Amino acid sequence: MKRLLGKNATVFWGSIIFTGIFSIWAVARPIGMTSTLWHWLGLYNQTFSWFTMPMPIILLFICLYLAFGKFGHVKLGRPEDKPELSTFAWIGTLFTAGIGIGIVNFGVAEPLVHYLQSPQGIAAAGTSPAQAAENGFKYSMFIWGLPAWAIYTMAGLVIGYFAYYKGAKFLPGTPIENGFSDKKWGHSVAMITSITAAGAASLTIAAHIAIGIFQMQNAFTAITGQKFEQLSDSLILLVIMFVIYTGAAVLPIQKGMGRLGEINTIVAIGLMIFVFLLSDAPMIMRLVTENIRHAFLDVVPVAFTTFPFQDQTWFDSWPNTITIWWVSWTPFLGIFIARISKGRTIRQIVTMSILVPTFFLIIWFSVFAGNGFWDAFFGDGKILKFIAENPENVYLSFIMVLQQLPGFSITGIVFLLLVVIFLATATTSSMISISIMTSNGPENAPRNRTILWSIITTMIAFANIVTGTLDGIKAVGVIIGIPFMFFIFLSISGMYRQMQADYKAGLITRPRRQDQ
Template structure:
């Protein structure tokens, strides 16, 4: 994949400062403001302009690591006991908090669309005037990459077929035309706008926090305005980061477990052997884990990224092969119809809950609630990724792009894969039955196409690379969360989280039935409950930040000034008046209703040194009072000074 990347961030330092001064000369200064600058004139602060030391956060590492290691040891030593507890916790969660997952999914989508279409949508995820780090084409390509994963080959063919044969309760007759379209709509519902809104919430809040307010790339950084700096950096913030790690561990472990299941099925079909047992699946998982460790230890991150790009091309290629060698005309008719069915039945699907009866509740637990929990678990991992590629985008571009672009790809991919499996089932092609295991559907579908006997081998390779790259990327994110936001966490920390994640996947597989999906679903739902509450708090915290953003302040001043000036101008001069800036009497100015000295406006842009002590900063020149210079903005001596200041040390 070609990525048209712009110049390195460090080289944009002077450019960003000049952009800040495009607001006008900083003539109006008062000592009451930090650094003498009015909060409406602050151009923003990027993460690389701040001074901080990174090191292992002992509280987060020990809290999240100890809990998950104990769980893995317990699961290996007493799988029956874990299964009993997991089942009880799952039953309680699905009976008592399913409404929470449904509410979170609905609220997040509605709120983000509201933010995108409001005046907040114009706020940049970066400093004023800062150009996007990646071109639009490269950004869109990487969003597509984020949307392509194990689901296309595993759930793409199997999930619509499941709904076609066994429709959701109180909907349509099995295997009817109505069930066909509802099955596609239900699949789109689980993988579409609601899922990507969850990722967009975390990604947008993290990107804004890091690139607009200069905070660390941590979940806890989002809550500075809600918890206060002391609590966000203290135990409350560390608890949030720990919840994020635990959610990521179980969510990613579920994906790795599913990948192992699909690979195992492919190997058994290609080799012509009997269906693999869970023990053999665990062996496959452990072999792939060794591949992840080799990639992490050898430092072949660039090679892994290239493999990941190749993976995306291969996955899209497989979808294209199915489209053109499968029932092409049927699929071309189905895709737009399925999309309209999704949009038309969305509110009905959003409204399904326990109030519709026990059958609906059981279905929701097995499917919709499981998906909402899974996306919540994945949101820190995917959110940090899309945050890091979206610097310089506006909030509106980011939210609408993240929600709409990957979803559109998945609608096509799932429409092609699911439509083909349903068509083959209706035609009675060999291998299809109403009790097929999910991992078998893809390979059975490929077996009924001509000229593609080689595709299963490619699919096994794609799934294996997906396993390694996902484990690698998720482990790096968890390493960041446990290392105070360090974007290059220590290799040993990354490997530790990867091993724990694989251990959880082993335990999950050992708890399940023949397909192991039951164990995966149970633990994902249970562990996502705390982070579902965190997601709601993220909305409140991000809104508080956006409400006090310099761009929001300028908008409020402009709205008030223009409204009063126009009324006054028409009253005094009719049609013949013009606007000019001048002093106003106390209480009559554009900002008379705003307390610009309130800490919610001014507290965040106070510059500090590595010890957290205030340091003077000149917004006119971009110079620090003590001579410190961000890396890349100064000479070699400044570089050495920065490197000494940023020597890692243990935290807490």
């Protein structure tokens, strides 16, 4: 208790207050809170939606500049430091922590939603079903591909450089405080950034846990045919998940997150290969080829397409809002990415953490959403019809694809396992990060603080499930992403200022030929 009341407890208590205010508001006035926050988001979109889509492309080019310029050889850590995780475990951990169960929730639905709703979808005049389907994949590749991973990677680099190269604290505000140490406002803005980050992280991951519990209940119902919708069922699943992600969070990185990342990657790849073998393989491979083009060549045109003379409903609610949602994850993912990337160079981090997940998602969406479109064009169209009629439950389309293929008695269990591990991995990474943030930024998360935040976040998730306030908590996450777009660019500016100063001082030297 004495440590909590010390001079370094500002972020801890500030984040507790932040979390408490929004949690109480969500439970006491769920409808009012949700409508208020979405109204604020609407005001932002009316004025600044033109900026949201190009923003991650700017970050992507900054990442490429850092990776392939004079700073690319800089290692996060001392020259003799070696990576704590194998490359496979590192990529698997980074990928599953960054995406969570999102690729399960939207691995089928995302392109189909764009097919139905986007201005370039099936409802657009003169657009054929084939063109609408291609456009659906094009926007899915933008939302889940290079832009998303550029946001995450940049968040990790700005913290990792100061924490491992300069010996600073693992705090979201560190790049601002240290990069602008000559400015009077540097410390205050950094403190606000860290407090907001820790509180928002707890609320964001609570919504993530609640969504995961709903998915697990749906999986149990689909596999067994028995209803699994009682509050007691939710509580049982929540307790099981609490034990898994809390246990993993208090273990060393290699034993906790490293193992979860490896298992999750293997299970996901195994399920994807199995479904591919049961699908129309030539069609899937044609989709993979198309989606490579969408992911790498169409990304800039999509970023600068804002539909100024068309209805903005889809544009605001999907590409814009999801991009902001990715930004809302950066406070804790940035710390986590920095923490697991010790011993790796900026060039390694940028190339591996952006390209590998993007290629995986190209194949993932081609396989699973490809089956959704196959059903729409050549089957009974039940999946597309369900998505059109149930916009709030589109994530059930993933199970529907598995049910239409042979072997659901096996794939259904694998799907459930995948949801459990994805949920555990994302939650574990967030618990580690929140613990670090609220403990004044040590390299390793204190166990007691980790357990405390795990309990707090799980209680918020349970309150969301009981009261049905999930939309309100999700709205908090999206709204918090708006100021963090500003914080990210301020952090980048702070890092670049420090890098230039270190370069001029001779602390960063040009690499020898064998180091390049």
